[in-house]
Amino acid sequence: MIGMAREQRLAEIFMEVADSLTEDFDVLDLLQRLSTRCVELLDVSAAGILLADALGELQVVAASDEHTRLLELFALQHHQGPCVDCYRSGAARTNIDLTSPGATANWPRFATRARETGYVATHAIPLRLRDRNIGALNLFQKSPHQLGESDIALAKALAGVATITILQQRTLEQSHIERTQLQTALNSRILVEQVKGILSERWQTSPDEAFFAFRSYARSNHLRLADFATSIIAGDFDTAAIPVPGS
Amino acid sequence: MADVLRSLRHGDGSVLAVACAQALGAAGVAVSVLVGEDQGVEPLWRSPGVAAEFEELQFTLGVGPGPDAARTGTAVMAPDLDTVRPDRWPTLLTEARKLGVVGVCCFPLGLGAIRLGVLTVLASAPGATMPEQQLADALTLAAALTGLLLEGNGSRPVGSGTVMGPPMELHRAVVHQATGMVSVQLDVSLSEALLRLRAFAYSRDLPLGDVAGDVVARRLRFNDDKDGPHSPGSRKG
Known part of the structure; x- marks a missing residue:
């Protein structure tokens, strides 16, 4: 019964993604939605999608929630962490017990920070394109239940959907240059962080609240997050039009 | 390529451009930077000959893959000029062919909305796509140049940043926020704001991420009162 409900939910997610892959779709927004779906479907506490940049370092491109503590946890994984292991080896690292010194011996700093944030287990699933690793899907749990084989298979399917999503982005020229698409996605993410700062200062809210208002406005007006951020930063858009959070 | 990256910081411009072109296996390489309020384009370095002439041409005309990449912040790939739509950059295409340019790829240099410049790589032979290794190297070079341009912005190097790319601290969400x-707070551009943050961190010998964290947590505000930033509550803002 539970299995059925989940299969149906998965089918809905595939539909949602397929519907979204229009010519001008918003890769950041879709990846963010996908992260929240991972949380729902796998019953984990948080999910994030990390991509390797031109220098082979992992950067977060989307997360199930925008809490700065969570973003910082992803950011710790430049040189070390389960996602780095997973990205380098191309193998999934699952059911890692963050409370076990043995399991986290290779990256104690990351494990400490993750525990401080309230997480007790983590998983890293590779994002693979043919024979190349391009990043990782990172899951965190606040409760210690194990993910079973079917959960892992599902996580891998979702990682595959994320990969497809990233590589479907439209580039200026139609050539299918995957590496530049990864770069564009990562740069768009930075742009969104910058606009979060601008809006949270204007409104005197937290960056999370600013992001929520920003995204709500973008979604209801069919604006791509990166485009919308660009026009706000350029001063081409009067942000007074966005409902201020908490007012 | 690694040798080239290591010498970026100290090398002479045109020598570097030639070295980069060789390492990439490209016909030529040019780097231009955006300067000032109006983001005018100025050459930083170019390999002599066709790359210098092509760069001059596209920024004089104000059209081409370089200006497009600078404006949009997205890589613009035209590895075979013969397959480019003729109306895309009409005058440029004609003139570029006269110079002997067969293909060109341009990579934006910047961080989010901060646009610093463009790396232009001229193909040595036309191809449907840029060769995989050349593309990977070009992106690495673009990342290294971005780090270098951020440093050379009048500020001092931050932390343990290497020429291999922007210092790791620059990747953190709090820094961008x-x-x-x-x-x-200062009513300045993002690039100036980043510069002020870095200068403050440098002058106090603090990690940039810690300073950024204090700003986001509203423990630190930058006010343009000549006295520099201060903590709210410790003094009138």
């Missing part, structure tokens, strides 16, 4: 906040 704080940049946005400081740009509002």
